[in-house]
Amino acid sequence: MDEKKLTPKSVNYSEWYNQLVQRAEMADYAPVRGCMVVRPYGWALWENIQDALNSRFKATGHVNAAFPLFIPMSFLEKEKEHVEGFSPELAVVTIGGGSELEEPLIVRPTSETIIGYMYSKWIQSYRDLPLLINQWGNVVRWEMRTRLFLRTLEFYWQEGHTAHATTEEAEEETLQMLDIYTDFARNEAAVPVIPGRKSETEKFAGAVRSYTIEAMMGDKKALQAGTSHNLGQNFAKAFDINFLDEKNTRQYCWTTSWGLSTRFIGAIIMTHGDDQGLVLPPRLAPIQLVIIPIYRNDDERELVLPVVERIKGELEGIRLEVDDRIEVTPGFKFNHWELRGVPLRMEIGPKDVAKNSVALARRDIPGRDGKSFVPQDGIKQRINGLLETIQANMLEKATKFRDEHIFEPQDYQGFKDVIENDGWCFVWWHPDSENEAKIKEETKATLRCIPLEQPGGQGKCIYSGEETNIKAYFAKAY
RNA sequence: CGGGGUGUAGCGCAGUCGGCCAGCGCGCCGCGUUUGGGACGCGGAGGUCGGCGGUUCAAGUCCGCCCACCCCGACCA
Numbered sequence: 001m002d003e004k005k006l007t008p009k010s011v012n013y014s015e016w017y018n019q020l021v022q023r024a025e026m027a028d029y030a031p032v033r034g035c036m037v038v039r040p041y042g043w044a045l046w047e048n049i050q051d052a053l054n055s056r057f058k059a060t061g062h063v064n065a066a067f068p069l070f071i072p073m074s075f076l077e078k079e080k081e082h083v084e085g086f087s088p089e090l091a092v093v094t095i096g097g098g099s100e101l102e103e104p105l106i107v108r109p110t111s112e113t114i115i116g117y118m119y120s121k122w123i124q125s126y127r128d129l130p131l132l133i134n135q136w137g138n139v140v141r142w143e144m145r146t147r148l149f150l151r152t153l154e155f156y157w158q159e160g161h162t163a164h165a166t167t168e169e170a171e172e173e174t175l176q177m178l179d180i181y182t183d184f185a186r187n188e189a190a191v192p193v194i195p196g197r198k199s200e201t202e203k204f205a206g207a208v209r210s211y212t213i214e215a216m217m218g219d220k221k222a223l224q225a226g227t228s229h230n231l232g233q234n235f236a237k238a239f240d241i242n243f244l245d246e247k248n249t250r251q252y253c254w255t256t257s258w259g260l261s262t263r264f265i266g267a268i269i270m271t272h273g274d275d276q277g278l279v280l281p282p283r284l285a286p287i288q289l290v291i292i293p294i295y296r297n298d299d300e301r302e303l304v305l306p307v308v309e310r311i312k313g314e315l316e317g318i319r320l321e322v323d324d325r326i327e328v329t330p331g332f333k334f335n336h337w338e339l340r341g342v343p344l345r346m347e348i349g350p351k352d353v354a355k356n357s358v359a360l361a362r363r364d365i366p367g368r369d370g371k372s373f374v375p376q377d378g379i380k381q382r383i384n385g386l387l388e389t390i391q392a393n394m395l396e397k398a399t400k401f402r403d404e405h406i407f408e409p410q411d412y413q414g415f416k417d418v419i420e421n422d423g424w425c426f427v428w429w430h431p432d433s434e435n436e437a438k439i440k441e442e443t444k445a446t447l448r449c450i451p452l453e454q455p456g457g458q459g460k461c462i463y464s465g466e467e468t469n470i471k472a473y474f475a476k477a478y
Numbered sequence: 479c480g481g482g483g484u485g486u487a488g489c490g491c492a493g494u495c496g497g498c499c500a501g502c503g504c505g506c507c508g509c510g511u512u513u514g515g516g517a518c519g520c521g522g523a524g525g526u527c528g529g530c531g532g533u534u535c536a537a538g539u540c541c542g543c544c545c546a547c548c549c550c551g552a553c554c555a
Contacts, residue, residue: 004504004516014549033547089554110555144479144553151554204555212555224555263555294514331515338515349514359514478555 004335008275013219014147017270021148024278024340026265034146034153038262041340044286045265046156050136052188052284053158053260056180062132062160067114069137070105075113078238082112085205089141091153107140112206112231112257115161116239123253126165126245130173134160149266150223150478157261163241163253167232170254171209174230175452177258178211181226189264190281190394191215191271192402193225194473196449201433204257208232214448214473216402217270220422222448222475225267228258266478271398272364278341279363281394282387289320289383290337294330294349307353307376311346315380318387338363343390344383352376364390364397406473415462415474419445422476428459429472435463439474448473 006023007015021027026042029035038046054064070093077083091107094100108114115133123131136158143151160177164170178195185193193213203210207229215225236242236252245251272279282288293308295301308322321342323333330347337345347359358379362370374382406424409415418425425445440446450472458469 018548029547085554139555141554143555145549145551155555157555227555259555261555292514296513300513326513329513329515329517331513331517333516334514335516347514351514 006275006277006339009218009273016273016275017266018148020269020273020277020339026269026278027148029148032153034143036148036152036154038156041286042265045268045280045284046262048284048286049188049260049264050158052184053180056184057134057158057160060132060176060180062134062162064135065133066135066137067108067111067118069108071108071111071114073104073106075117076106078113079206079235081234082206082238086110086141089143091140091142108137109139109141110257110259111135111137111139111159112161112235112255113239116235116241116255119161119163119253119255120239120241123163123241123243126243126251129163129165129243129253130169131163132160132173133162134158147266147478149262149269151263155261155263157259159257159259162256163236164255165243165245165251165253167254170232170256171230174209174211174228174256174258177256178213178226178228178452181213181228181258181260184260185213185215185225185264185267186395188281188283189268189271190283190391190398191225191267192395192399194449194451196451196473198227198449199431199433199436199447199472201436202447204229206231206234207257208234211452212449214475215267215271216405216424216475217267217478218273218401219270220405220424220475222424222446222473222477223263223267223270224448224477225264226258226260229256231255231257272394273341274366276335276366277339279394280341280343282343282391285341285343286319287321287337287340287342288318288387289315289344289346290333290342291320291322291346291348292330292333292337293322293324294347296350300350303350303353304348308348311348311358311376311379315383318380318383334361338366344386346383360386362386362390364393409462412462415445416443419443419474419476424448424473424475425462426471426473427462428468429470430461430464430466430468431470432464435461439463443474444476445474446477448475448477 006019009016025039027036027038030037086109093105138154138156140154142153146152162173182193182195185191193215195213198210198212209230211228212224213226215223217223233252233254235255241253242250291308293304295304312322343363345361352358356376357373358376359373406426407418408426409418415425436447450470455471458467461468
């Protein structure tokens with residue numbers, strides 16, 4: 001067994017994923033089952049995700065705040081579906097400061113309830129609306145089976161919570177945020193997601209309508225990468241979030257919530273990663289460029305290092321690192337940074353100094369094909385251009401892979417064949433929770449989403465045969 | 479919570495029918511030679527063999543109980 005090489009994706013996909021996450025120093029297992037430590041490199045990626053989302057949230061009028069980790073148990077019980085959905089996975093605190101608490105506290109699994117409680121205090125008038133608050137934080141859900149980033153007992157996320165005067169406005173907000181997630185996923189992470197609506201069975205506990213962005217991973221399984229919920233007046237009624245409108249009539253608010261978590265890091269890993277390791281999209285990569293000086297002796301070192309320093313100085317604004325370690329060879333460094341998914345590598349050796357050039361290697365195109373020798377003049381422009389090219393190529397590649405594995409079977413047998421081979425099905429669907437459950441039982445596929453973009457026309461439901469004008473995606477999912 | 483598996487150095491593992499000083503590879507530390515795709519030599523450091531109990535002259539090895547983690551299911555972002 002070659003310990004230097006990752007287990008190839010084709011041999012064992014989950015083994016590949018687990019090894020990669022740990023070896024690339026994204027995350028590590030914590031002493032408590034199902035908990036993870038997000039390591040600095042993984043957190044740097046998360047910070048870039050945060051920046052990309054924050055700028056979008058703020059541009060659409062949202063502000064950040066922080067709500068408490070502990071929520072009175074009774075809060076959860078105020079919304080019937082919500083409590084049913086979350087009860088099985090709650091962590092409950094019963095002792096504080098050595099004595100039994102009068103009311104148990106739950107560690108938040110999500111914050112609709114406590115934020116709803118605060119909103120009822122803060123909202124009096126239609127003039128207080130809309131209220132558009134987001135928070136970055138951690139939540140706890142006591143899951144049975146966990147996997148680094150994809151499902152951990154504790155995870156980090158952002159959750160936006162908004163209150164509106166009308167149902168139309170709430171729906172508009174819900175869809176706007178879904179759109180922001182879609183844009184973020186495609187243009188920052190190069191993850192080509194499909195935005196759509198969740199079925200009744202798959203929707204958030206307590207929501208009227210749930211929307212999702214669904215992504216296809218390298219093993220062709222689906223991953224819910226972000227959600228946006230229209231909560232109607234469910235939480236407004238449970239927490240008495242009301243206001244006086246222009247006509248002095250008391251009205252319940254219409255609320256929304258939307259979230260995207262560290263799970264998205266898993267999506268990036270499984271969308272782009274290869275057998276060499278991570279492949280990170282330039283726009284989010286903590287390190288966009290690594291420079292590796294190459295020399296055989298002190299003389300060459302003296303020759304090369306000043307050039308490295310000069311070029312580094314010219315590359316302001318590009319997130320770069322110079323790997324000048326002397327204890328490992330260049331070959332080792334190549335593998336080291338490929339494992340970590342750095343989009344671009346620059347090699348500068350004696351030959352380059354002599355020719356006034358550098359060698360550039362693209363992470364998205366492995367091997368010789370991705371390597372080029374370019375002049376040192378105008379290097380910054382060239383690198384910025386290449387980073388953009390890589391970003392675009394990654395999206396294109398992922399989109400192509402996704403589309404090649406989406407099929408439109410015409411009958412249920414064909415449907416089963418596709419699912420058997422882990423492809424996605426895009427099929428006519430007559431919404432029916434019982435049939436949906438049967439499909440899940442018979443094929444393990446779930447209804448991923450009813451995409452916002454519908455092809456139009458009519459067809460017969462893949463399961464019931466009933467006429468319908470709705471098409472939906474089915475797939476095995478994480 | 480059901481099924482399967484694994485706990486021996488930081489990581490990956492070997493350790494036969496119970497036997498003498500518990501080993502190998504990688505990594506780590508020191509010195510030297512190397513350096514354009516995972517370098518090599520020499521010298522070192524590192525162990526409560528998951529825990530508790532039992533059998534035995536003798537336990538990493540056999541028996542019992544417990545714990546933890548991983549994989550596959552059911553459940554979920």
